[in-house]
């Protein structure tokens with residue numbers, strides 16, 4: 001059973017919601033919003049090659065965080081042998097991620113809880129990287145029937161989740177699902193960094209341009225295989241993998 005963590009905030013607030021940063025410092029740096037509270041929904045590492053400043057930013061700025069499947073895998077030194085698509089990219093970039101993480105970084109990634117409950121101005125919020133059923137690793141599409149089954153027994157006003165790298169807001173009865181998309185590796189065909197802002201007026205999905213060619217420069221300067229460099233450059237430039245390379249979501 002997963003441990004639940006509670007925290008309460010009595011006042012109205014401007015909340016920045018970020019997820020799936022994936023070690024893309026250029027993208028994270030471009031998210032320049034004022035906020036009272038920052039909530040991070042997991043996947044700080046893999047794919048991008050600048051985990052250090054991203055971990056530090058989350059450590060300093062995120063009031064609450066939950067662990068993503070990539071945070072878990074990288075901190076536990078799990079090796080991925082993927083042949084195609086994003087699983088392939090996960091595998092090859094994780095080997096470099098291992099070399100870039102110090103012991104404090106691994107402890108930070110491993111120390112993020114898997115789920116977190118908050119109460120803000122009387123609204124109950126569940127933070128989870130993927131879904132309440134599989135908190136770190138279940139793809140949750142913007143589908144009413146899918147989410148209705150995942151919300152059984154969950155009494156909250158908001159579920160905040162990431163993992164899909166596709167942003168959406170979905171209302172299921174009294175619960176609103178907010179997926180802010182991915183800051184550092186959008187896969188919905190829009191290469192801009194994706195995040196969400198939540199206030200007492202409701203939630204809003206936002207996008208911001210960032211200098212992705214600088215991110216690509218760090219990839220090109222690395223020891224990644226040429227195939228991985230090409231694929232990552234495609235995703236950073238186009239917000240998706242080009243058809244034919246395998247565009248599997250999941251890992």
Ligand SMILES: [Fe+2]
Nearest residue numbers: 020043070163
């Ligand atoms: Fe992710």
